[in-house]
Amino acid sequence: GENVEQHPSTLSVQEGDSAVIKCTYSDSASNYFPWYKQELGKRPQLIIDIRSNVGEKKDQRIAVTLNKTAKHFSLHITETQPEDSAVYFCAARGLDMDTGRRALTFGSGTRLQVQP
Amino acid sequence: GAVVSQHPSRVICKSGTSVKIECRSLDFQATTMFWYRQFPKQSLMLMATSNEGSKATYEQGVEKDKFLINHASLTLSTLTVTSAHPEDSSFYICSATRDRGNEQYFGPGTRLTVT
Numbered sequence: 439g440e441n442v443e444q445h446p447s448t449l450s451v452q453e454g455d456s457a458v459i460k461c462t463y464s465d466s467a468s469n470y471f472p473w474y475k476q477e478l479g480k481r482p483q484l485i486i487d488i489r490s491n492v493g494e495k496k497d498q499r500i501a502v503t504l505n506k507t508a509k510h511f512s513l514h515i516t517e518t519q520p521e522d523s524a525v526y527f528c529a530a531r532g533l534d535m536d537t538g539r540r541a542l543t544f545g546s547g548t549r550l551q552v553q554p
Numbered sequence: 555g556a557v558v559s560q561h562p563s564r565v566i567c568k569s570g571t572s573v574k575i576e577c578r579s580l581d582f583q584a585t586t587m588f589w590y591r592q593f594p595k596q597s598l599m600l601m602a603t604s605n606e607g608s609k610a611t612y613e614q615g616v617e618k619d620k621f622l623i624n625h626a627s628l629t630l631s632t633l634t635v636t637s638a639h640p641e642d643s644s645f646y647i648c649s650a651t652r653d654r655g656n657e658q659y660f661g662p663g664t665r666l667t668v669t
Contacts, residue, residue: 481647540586543600545597548597
C-alpha cells in the first residue's frame with residue numbers, strides 16, 4: 439500500500455516569513471495529493487490539492503508543487519500569519535488494485551507555529 | 555454543498571459498554587464513507603472503508619468484530635465500538651466522497667472517552 443512521509447514534524451517561523459512542508463509518497467499510481475489544515479479538536483480542512491497531471495498549483499498565499507518522477511510534493515505558505523498556526527497534513531490517494539479502494543494515506547503531520 | 559455531520563460530538567462511556575457514532579452526508583449522496591481514528595498528536599489512521607449496501611473493508615490490525623460499520627443508505631454510515639476499553643479512547647472522524655470524486659469531505663469528529 440501507499441506510504442507517505444512528511445517533514446518537518448514541527449516548524450516555527452516569524453510572521454511574514456515563508457513556510458515549506460515536504461512529503462514523499464511510495465506508490466507511483468497515486469494521483470491525488472491534498473493538503474489539510476487541522477486545528478486542535480477540529481476536523482481537517484482542505485486547503486489545497488493537486489492532481490498528478492499538474493506540476494504546480496497556487497491559491498493566494500498557498501502553493502503546492504508536485505514532482506511525480508521523484509514522488510514528492512511540497513506545500514508553500516508565503517507571508518505567514520499567526521492564524522496559519524496549526525497542524526498540516528499531506529495525503530496521497532491511489533487505487534488499491536486488490537480492493538479497488540480509493541482511500542487517502544496521510545502523512546504524520548507538521549505543527550506550524552507562526553511567531554508574531 | 556458537501557456537508558458531513560457526525561453525532562455525537564463527544565461521548566464518555568464506561569469500559570465494557572458499546573458506543574454508536576453516526577456519520578451523515580447532509581446535502582449529497584455518499585457512495586463511499588471512510589472512518590479514521592486519530593490519537594493525540596498523531597495523524598489520521600484509516601480504520602475502514604464503507605460502501606453503501608456492502609460490507610466494509612477494514613484496514614490491517616482493525617478488528618471488524620469490535621468496530622462494527624453499517625452503511626445502510628447513501629447518506630448514513632454508523633460505527634459501533636463494541637465492548638469499549640480505555641485504549642479505544644480517541645478522536646473518530648468520518649469522511650465521505652461522492653461518485654468518483656477525489657475530494658473527501660470530513661465530519662467534525664467524535665471524541666470518545668472510555669473510563
